[in-house]
């Protein structure tokens with residue numbers, strides 16, 4: 674199957690789960706589809722047979738409110754039967770709103786409280802020196818002081834097997850990231866802390882793959898310019914889609930846009 678077909682399937686699964694459960698964070702999920710696709714289909718060392726897959730590298734979704742995008746990607750990659758996606762955020766279901774590493778195969782780290790993933794990633798990078806560790810953070814999440822403690826420590830330890838990917842969609846829950854606490858010069862900040870910082874188009878899978886594979890002798894920060902709500906025209910760059918879930922008309926319109934998008 675082609676890249677674009679797979680990313681489209683992931684977006685359709687996200688939309689279906691959000692509509693059925695009436696839950697939040699659809700914009701946050703659409704923002705990271707190409708990043709997750711690139712990691713799970715091109716970067717992470719994964720072995721095994723269908724529904725019995727093991728990841729030899731490590732991935733942490735630190736912005737764990739984007740859980741639905743990870744569930745959809747894991748389902749698409751074959752970590753579990755896609756039927757399981759129907760168990761998202763419903764009574765008696767197995768997939769919670771925020772990540773629980775015991776809820777499904779392929780989830781390396783529980784999460785939900787922002788600002789912890791990078792520190793956990795440091796521990797994993799120290800403990801698994803032959804593996805690469807990737808941590809995906811939100812730009813609003815970079816407002817957390819704990820992120821910058823981890824940024825300092827990773828550079829002090831020269832953890833060349835650690836990569837942070839910042840989903841730079843310029844929006845957070847209650848406003849524009851630059852209005853809440855300015856994150857305009859993310860590139861300079863991560864560089865100043867001793868990281869190898871690189872900016873990419875976070876919806877271009879070839880660019881993402883190239884920069885994720887680029888060798889580095891120190892921790893790497895990929896600042897991925899993205900669009901919150903990417904893929905559905907009326908959700909793109911709209912703050913309200915952080916919390917809102919689509920009603921029936923919005924669902925059908927979004928579905929038809931995604932069906933048409935190739």
Ligand SMILES: Cc1ncc(C[n+]2csc(CCOP(=O)(O)OP(=O)(O)O)c2C)c(N)n1
Nearest residue numbers: 701738785786787811812813814844845846
């Ligand atoms: C410590 C903590 N504070 C507040 C929240 C509530 N919260 C959930 S998502 C969110 C906004 C995150 O914005 P960003 O990191 O930019 O991610 P985006 O949704 O824009 O992709 C906030 C404040 C939280 N989950 N954890």
